[in-house]
Amino acid sequence: MAKSYLKSEFHMLMEKVEAVDARVKNYLELAGYDKWARSYGSFHRGWTLTSNIAESINVALVSTRELPIYNFLEEVRLMFGRWNCENRQQALYTFTDLIGKFQEILQQNEAECTRMKVIPASEYIYTVHDKEKHFIVCLNEKKCSCNAFQLDEISCVHACTVLDSKNFKKGPYCSDLYKPKNVLRTYDLSIYPLPHKDDWVIPKKIMDEIVLPPKYKRPPGRPPKKDRGKSRRDMFGKKSKNCRSSCGLKGHNRRSCRKYNK
Numbered sequence: 001m002a003k004s005y006l007k008s009e010f011h012m013l014m015e016k017v018e019a020v021d022a023r024v025k026n027y028l029e030l031a032g033y034d035k036w037a038r039s040y041g042s043f044h045r046g047w048t049l050t051s052n053i054a055e056s057i058n059v060a061l062v063s064t065r066e067l068p069i070y071n072f073l074e075e076v077r078l079m080f081g082r083w084n085c086e087n088r089q090q091a092l093y094t095f096t097d098l099i100g101k102f103q104e105i106l107q108q109n110e111a112e113c114t115r116m117k118v119i120p121a122s123e124y125i126y127t128v129h130d131k132e133k134h135f136i137v138c139l140n141e142k143k144c145s146c147n148a149f150q151l152d153e154i155s156c157v158h159a160c161t162v163l164d165s166k167n168f169k170k171g172p173y174c175s176d177l178y179k180p181k182n183v184l185r186t187y188d189l190s191i192y193p194l195p196h197k198d199d200w201v202i203p204k205k206i207m208d209e210i211v212l213p214p215k216y217k218r219p220p221g222r223p224p225k226k227d228r229g230k231s232r233r234d235m236f237g238k239k240s241k242n243c244r245s246s247c248g249l250k251g252h253n254r255r256s257c258r259k260y261n262k
Helices: 007-020 022-031 045-060 069-092 101-111 148-152 157-166 180-186 204-208 232-236
Strands: 117-120 125-130 133-138
Touching (some): 069 180, 101 157, 117 157, 125 157, 133 157, 148 157
Antiparallel strands (some): 117 125
């Protein structure tokens, strides 16, 4: 994850692209790395996590959408209750700095930072020598020139090297999104079951309103792409028939004309 998005590996990938077709590399460089490469993106990882929640819920509710509204709400409640319980239990019995796979990423970075050399430039800025490459780490702003530190918000390999040289803990330099305390606060609220239909308090004006189902049923999934090469007249208009100029009749051409071919 964090390792795969290092800038050094990114440039190795661009060299492979150049070996296949140099025109593709030139096009990507002119477009700008920040428009298509995640390692150069200037965005917060939390935005990516929150934007994927809706997509995850939609995938989990594909078959549930066919149920009636009461059964649909009950299935949604059970699903969210199960997710809350599992995440709460996982965070409750986690005693490491981070939770789940994010702790594994941190441990992997710690294991790979043993052969690097750290040279301090100031109180917060350090230069890390990794073989023939140099990386600049700023602990105050939690940034690294490899972009993995600010991208995943977990101490990258070079940041771990600097923190080990200063005997600092790595937990305070990771995002609070991955810490057990914040996960417990996220899933702290309990989800209660829905009451029975007879116990619902519904206003009279809503009870008297008649709601009919839609006339057409939209199939689940993403709609297919329309043919944008054709115009609206070609797709929906009446198709014109061939007309023979000599006889003036429509529906045939010069080859199939019986009158003048004789």
